Amino acid sequence: MESLLFWFFSVIAVVSAVLMVCFRNPLMGALSLAISFLATAGLFALMTGPFVAIMQVLVYAGAIMVLVIFVIMLLRADEASLDRERIGPFRFALGALIGLPFGGFLLVAVGNFGGKVEAATSALPPDFGSMKSFGRMLFNQYMYPFEIVSILLLVAIIGVVVLAKRDF
Amino acid sequence: MDVLDRPEGFLMVAAVLFVIGVVGFILRRNLIVLFMCVELMLNAVNLTLMAVARYVGASMEGQIMVFLVMAVAAAETAVGLAVVIAIYRKRATVDVDDMTVMNG
Amino acid sequence: MTGSVVESLMAVAPALNLALAGMAVVFGETFIGKGLDRRWLVSLALLGSVLGLLFTFLLWEPASTASYSVFQGLATVDTFALFLGGVILLCTILTLISSVDYLRRFGLDRGEFYALVLFSATGLWVMVATTHLFIIFLGLEVASIALYVLAGYFRKRDRSLESSLKYLLTGAFASSILLYGFAMVYLATGTVDLNGVAAAVESGEASTSVMLLALALILVGLGFKVAVVPFHMWAPDVYEGAPSTVTGFMATAVKAAGFGVLIRVLTVGFGSYLPDAGTMLFWVAIATILAANLVAVAQSNVKRMMAYSSVAHAGYAFMALFVLTQNTPGASGEAVRGLLFYLPAYAVSTLGVFTIISFLEDRRGRGLELEDYAGLYRRYPGLSMGMAVFILSLGGIPPTAGFLAKFHVFGAVISCGVESGSSQPLALAVVGILGSLIGLYYYLRVLIFMYMHEPQEDDRQFRLPALGVSFVVLVTAVLTLWLGLGPAVGFGAADILGWAEAARP
């Protein structure tokens, strides 16, 4: 049952990612990407990460994608630019030139990863991935990166102001 | 053997997503789609991190990282969209191949 | 040692000072408003970075006996981190000072700029002061995002915005690849702490194919940040379009941090896998030195030429990394020390050049062509003198910092060849020297224009160099000569080479 779910989510994630690249209209692309993210959230949940899965749905598929779609609407792509997006045989060949060997290397390397693994969920701590244990770990052990990320977000805020505020 | 007993399945899905992001980045010209491709790549890394946290590390370290990577991705997207808007105001284009004032 | 929160905060005090100063500047700008004299904000920013430098000195002694490992081991403050952090702080201070006049001339003298420089420096500092791959990534992102914005700071200029966009797109792409590499390390060893990685590699538990993939991807990601061929192509465009003082910061502080991380990751984490990277580092170094120097010859824009020069210098520094892969302990030590010395030596000269470039740039972003430098010594004799010192240093002519640095690195490469009996290092040394030969050609061209050519019809007004500009040029010129004359020249100052020696990881 659960492995069926794995196939289900995986196929959706990959197919919608491919669609994202193929759709000439960026709006359709953004929607496909959102679907891909939702499917990935499902994969996260399968790997005992309920909290991260929820965050994926809320932050990624929710907030960020809405922002992206908003901007796309704001900038309205015209027909001419859609035409220029057509992926002809030459561009397709370029993509294949990069994608096939690179993908091959990645797949061979991770596919042949033969390390020792924890298979059963029961081998993990009982509250693995729960929001409570997550929060405790984040604010004790991982306070330092958390602080760094807070600076990062501050930088992003200042950056948006500097770049996009009208009367700067 | 069940696909959920080993991380390889997840890892390979992640690798495929990553490569799709890379190829999309090279093929597409719309700036916003390029940012989405980077998002896809980061998402693929997140999937890898989750799989490693679950199967190899058996600790939540990886999940914390995923959480923080999401924040990084959000910040990158925000700044990226701001640049796109600033450029659109000046040049009325979002085609990356028009951004070639400087070359050589 | 692990200790209390206070101890943790003390250990990362340099970064803390930078971050706090950055926040103070932002709040000052936001809440005090338009009537504010920005000199207060600059002073605040400078105070933060100077205090950071002060803490670096204070921490040096204790860190050299037992390095601080704080925040649950996520931050490692050792002499290596402090050394590179010191270089980063120095670059920050000089960038801040030289930016004041530059921004004021364009009416863009705002707190956000200084804050972003400070945050960027914070990120770089965090990056070098850790053995935790993920913290490295976060520090890198903080620094990079701040720099993406800084590159586009002159958003009225097409070039500045384009520079920002290009940096952002390629930078985000490279960061993803780097992060994938880190994830591969995590996959192979189950940990992202370099010490743990080393232990796993030692015990043979690590998956070889995944580790090798990780090695390659990490080199791609960091190779992008330090701009080596073929991951350098963003650099000329971004360097050309970004505000000149920001370019200076990018070419020095970011490079220092990037090389610091490269040294740390390669020597600590990858131990027995390093020999596999030998060939690829060899070709990367050769391609970088030759390509960058050749293309630089064809440039007529000084700023763009300096961009290629900075790529070329990354190539020379990469030669030292190559030595690390050759199993020659004696030469490796010398190479790391040479590389660590290379970073400040290169940084002071480059910052000096970019300060002068920024001073000569006019409101419309002109004044960057080689012809604009014709007869410069008539108008700005002091700056020309400084420029001559920097150019000679970058060209590797004794007795300047650049020569000493290059000599150490080349020496390490050759002694690696003698030690290992392999001809690869010798070939690399020949290419390196050949590259400097080509390099001198375009460096000296700047001197020729400045001193030999008659000034053009001059519609630009003579401006007295601002105090900040003069100060930075003076300090960097003195440092360039001082580092080049050798460590023991008076003033009772400790020697940088000695520090570099002590800072070896």
Add this chain to the structure above:
Amino acid sequence: MADSIAWIPGVLLLGAAVNGLLTLCSAHRGGPKKGMVIPFALGAPWIAFALSVMAFFKVKGGEVLSTSLYQWFDGTLFTVDVAFQMDSLSAVMILVVTGVGALIHTYAVGYMSKDPGFGRFFSYLNLFTFFMSILVLGSSPLLLFVGWEGVGLCSYLLIGFWWKDGAKAQAGSKAFIVNRIGDVGFVLGVLLIISTVAASGKSVHDFASLEAFATGDGKAALESPFIGSFSVVEVAGFLLRLGAFGKSAQLPLYVWLPDAMAGPTPVSALIHAATMVTAGVYMVARLHFLFVMAPTAMAFVAIVGALTALFAATIGIAQNDIKQVLAYSTVSQLGFMFAAVGVGAFSVGIFHVVTHAFFKALLFLGAGSVIHGPHEEQDMRKMGGLIKIMPITGWTMIIGSLALSGVPPFSGFFSKDEILASTLHPHPAFPGGIGPILYVILTIASLCTAFYTFRMVWLTFFGESRVDPEVRKKAHESPAIMTLPLVILAVGAAAIGFLGVPHALGGHNVFGSFVRQTVTSEVEAAHEGSGALLLVGIAVAIAILGVLTSYWFYRVRPSIPGRLFAGLGGFGRLVASAYRVDALYAKTIVNPLTRSAKRIFYEVIDVRFVDGLVNFFGSFTKGLAGLMRLFQTGAVRTYVFFMMIGAILLVWSVFSWS
């Protein structure tokens, strides 16, 4: 401290710094006042000369002066101090550098007096002398390299001093590129030696320790095979020699020197005749202990030197520009010096450096005076009879020419005779037969030398004046500040040779034994007392033959065709004029000889080969750069594409090499 030899470079640096500052501070006003520049411009070299003389007397007493300022490099690989040393070899060189240098500085005050860049010129010139003193006094190869690069840089600046047009800039680039080719060799050679020393666990690198290393426990390491059957020291020697060839303008790297004459004449005298170009010879003599271990490379040096001496001399015959004659003559004389150090007669080579410094500086300064007199005319065909207008310049130059031609008892005779004699006693490890071959080549070169030197003298100073009458009215003898150095140099050029009177003539060769205090190798000792009376006789005969031939060609015979063509009236007179006769002789005798020489060595080697090489590098660089700039399209997607290609190659390389 006060009598430390570090003051010699110190004083010179001070002079350069003060003049540099003066120039910078008054750059807005177009340069400092001459009165402010002169005290430092002249004070620095003269004080340095006085200090050198004082130090010289200590060295003469058998002392080796050394002073260490501070540690420059420290570390596992090498420890190098910024230290100066003065032994007999560097004492001789520093006396030449500061002494001849001070005279040329003095002369230049007169020569450059109307130039707007007066202050700048002297700050460069002082800086040059400073670097030259570092080169000569530095106690380690690295410090030598500092001076080496420094003089190269100053030379580059000074050649370009009057650059306004593209052609001269081209000459500057040529000098630059050719010199850098040599420098690559030099740096690699030094690094190779240093690494070899470091590999045997030593880290000290002054010349004394290197000599101890090379003759002691490092001998085996240095003689171990390195590339093929060549030992480390052979390879290093070859590389160092490449540097020496570049700096000292030897085949095939000599082409830059004639072009370098674009600079002001005092620069040609100081840098491109008396001091910098001899740095290569000095370096070989300084590192003699390494070179004697590499006989193959040494023989190579000797042959290249001798060939250069011959070829440059033949080219010198065909030149009409007075400075070009002297330039090729310098190349040729440097060839003599390399032949000497190549066969292992280091002290003899250095002796020729010294005598050559005097007479060639004299000739260049005289030429400068000649050029200055008839108003910037360099073509000898438009001179003639100048001895009446400028007698001091004329007679001093004749003394210089006698010295250059090797006519006894002028200085060039002694040093050249010794070189010729020493070729017959080459390094014992040389293959047999090289000695006599070298001797023959150099003897022919001496003949040519005497010929072209006096061709210059006859054409310039004697015969009917071919100077434009308008110009002749304005032509004048140079002021005293220019002629005084000429006179002093003429005295030196005449007398300095007596320091090295060979044993064959009953002398003691004071100079040789003084330099041999430092250069103490067995190969060198073999030359002690070489040279039979017969050889001296041949040398004298050759020199006089050359002088007489040129007299015959340019003074005696012109009248014969003149009388012959007298019946032909105006046409005959035209033909009989020296200019025409010169052309006639050139067509019948000189040209077939020199044209073939020129075609082979000038057109093929210089224009085709080296110029071609330089141009090739230039266009190749540009082409390649253009090609690579094509990839730099400005498009982000291109950049990422190449980045991914790089990434794929990297991943592939780690997988395939593991």
